[in-house]
Amino acid sequence: MQDTAETEEMLEVEIWRGAEDGALRTYRVPRRESQTVLDVVTWVQRNAEPALAYRFACRVGMCGSCAMQVNGKPRWTCRTHVAKVAEGGKLRIEPLANLPKIKDLATDMAPFFEKWAEARGRHEPTRTRHEPMAPVSPENPARAAANAGIECINCAVCYAACDVVGWDGSYLGPAALNRAWTLANDERDADRCGVLRAVSQSGGCHTCHSHGSCVEHCPVGINPTAGIAGLKRMTLAALMRGEL
Amino acid sequence: MIRASRNHPGWWAALGHRLSGLALALFLPAHFLVLGLALEGDAALDGMLAWTDRPLVKLAEWGLVMLLTLHLGFGLRVLALEFLPWRDPLKVLISLGAGASVLAGLLFWIMVS
Numbered sequence: 153m154q155d156t157a158e159t160e161e162m163l164e165v166e167i168w169r170g171a172e173d174g175a176l177r178t179y180r181v182p183r184r185e186s187q188t189v190l191d192v193v194t195w196v197q198r199n200a201e202p203a204l205a206y207r208f209a210c211r212v213g214m215c216g217s218c219a220m221q222v223n224g225k226p227r228w229t230c231r232t233h234v235a236k237v238a239e240g241g242k243l244r245i246e247p248l249a250n251l252p253k254i255k256d257l258a259t260d261m262a263p264f265f266e267k268w269a270e271a272r273g274r275h276e277p278t279r280t281r282h283e284p285m286a287p288v289s290p291e292n293p294a295r296a297a298a299n300a301g302i303e304c305i306n307c308a309v310c311y312a313a314c315d316v317v318g319w320d321g322s323y324l325g326p327a328a329l330n331r332a333w334t335l336a337n338d339e340r341d342a343d344r345c346g347v348l349r350a351v352s353q354s355g356g357c358h359t360c361h362s363h364g365s366c367v368e369h370c371p372v373g374i375n376p377t378a379g380i381a382g383l384k385r386m387t388l389a390a391l392m393r394g395e396l
Numbered sequence: 397m398i399r400a401s402r403n404h405p406g407w408w409a410a411l412g413h414r415l416s417g418l419a420l421a422l423f424l425p426a427h428f429l430v431l432g433l434a435l436e437g438d439a440a441l442d443g444m445l446a447w448t449d450r451p452l453v454k455l456a457e458w459g460l461v462m463l464l465t466l467h468l469g470f471g472l473r474v475l476a477l478e479f480l481p482w483r484d485p486l487k488v489l490i491s492l493g494a495g496a497s498v499l500a501g502l503l504f505w506i507m508v509s
């Protein structure tokens with residue numbers, strides 16, 4: 153242990169405490185090598201603020217539970233290195249934007265997941281488990297389009313970055329629409345028209361203004377804007393064919 | 397406030413599109429009013445033409461053309477983004493589009509002055 157406060161480099165970390173009417177509190181946290189933002193939050197909880205509420209599970213960018221606003225940008229904190237985001241040794245860590253704050257860094261994710269259901273995000277199978285698997289060619293263009301969107305970890309980073317989500321409470325948001333896009337391209341889905349119907353309601357894909365903040369921030373490199381633009385074209389084509 | 401999460405080209409383009417659209421909505425009626433006045437007769441037209449020779453008026457008209465080309469550029473960007481198959485160089489195209497509208501504005505400025 154080298155706890156000589158004189159020589160040790162310290163970070164000045166502001167963390168949101170409380171719910172909507174909360175405020176930022178400042179903590180001094182020792183700087184470590186290869187330190188992530190999640191490491192910083194954990195250090196504060198273990199050493200300075202035992203009651204600090206925050207979420208994480210996998211610590212390796214798989215589960216999508218650790219997203220927070222870091223210096224104003226939504227990020228997956230377990231895979232965000234302090235070296236990359238600290239500005240002059242300072243960090244400001246807040247709960248994800250566009251979601252109700254419950255306590256400290258924990259937000260209420262219910263609206264985010266409810267919108268997945270509203271976008272008909274549940275796969276409707278064409279076969280039962282007793283039948284053989286449907287053969288799907290990976291070269292099929294629709295499959296390639298779906299593949300580009302299926303690695304979503306449900307972290308809500310895109311949802312927090314999207315201005316339209318902030319303006320319009322009914323807007324389904326980039327993640328739910330990206331999910332719908334993967335299903336609309338999945339030949340094993342029994343009701344793809346139902347997906348298109350769900351996303352052409354008000355608050356659906358046509359509410360997106362193609363700002364691209366979702367693409368800019370998605371940590372796993374998904375491009376929801378492209379999928380939403382695809383849904384816009386697909387719903388329009390279905391409407392012309394009289395299927396909607 | 398400009399949140400940190402908004403600082404990327406797509407967001408700035410959208411802001412430019414909205415501001416130019418709103419400004420167009422405000423300025424176009426004035427522009428048509430001026431044109432309409434010119435229709436009222438030779439004297440009125442000549443008076444108007446003399447008036448449009450004034451630097452300030454020219455600047456305003458130049459601003460209008462700039463707004464239109466900018467808004468057109470940003471509008472085409474949105475349409476390209478949504479209707480063309482997505483390619484990453486699209487982002488480059490967007491910047492080129494914005495640059496081209498500024499060039500068009502400059503060209504107009506040189507022509508009228």
Ligand code: HEM
Binds near residue numbers: 471
């Ligand atoms: C010159 C041809 C034009 C084109 C190609 C064009 C294109 C577009 C497009 C594609 C949008 C949708 C943007 C979005 O989804 O956010 C838009 C929005 C808008 N346009 Fe135009 N437009 C044109 C002319 C005009 C004119 C002359 C006016 C003014 C009277 C105008 C005012 C607006 C406004 C106020 C918006 C809303 C901006 C926003 O939602 O951010 N546009 N335009």
Ligand code: SF4
Binds near residue numbers: 315316361362364
């Ligand atoms: S492209 Fe659409 S979904 Fe993505 S941030 Fe912009 S408005 Fe939101």
Ligand code: SF4
Binds near residue numbers: 305309330372
């Ligand atoms: S699309 Fe990207 S940013 Fe949005 S929830 Fe999925 S992984 Fe997170």
Ligand code: FES
Binds near residue numbers: 211213214219230
């Ligand atoms: S803790 Fe699982 S993604 Fe960060």
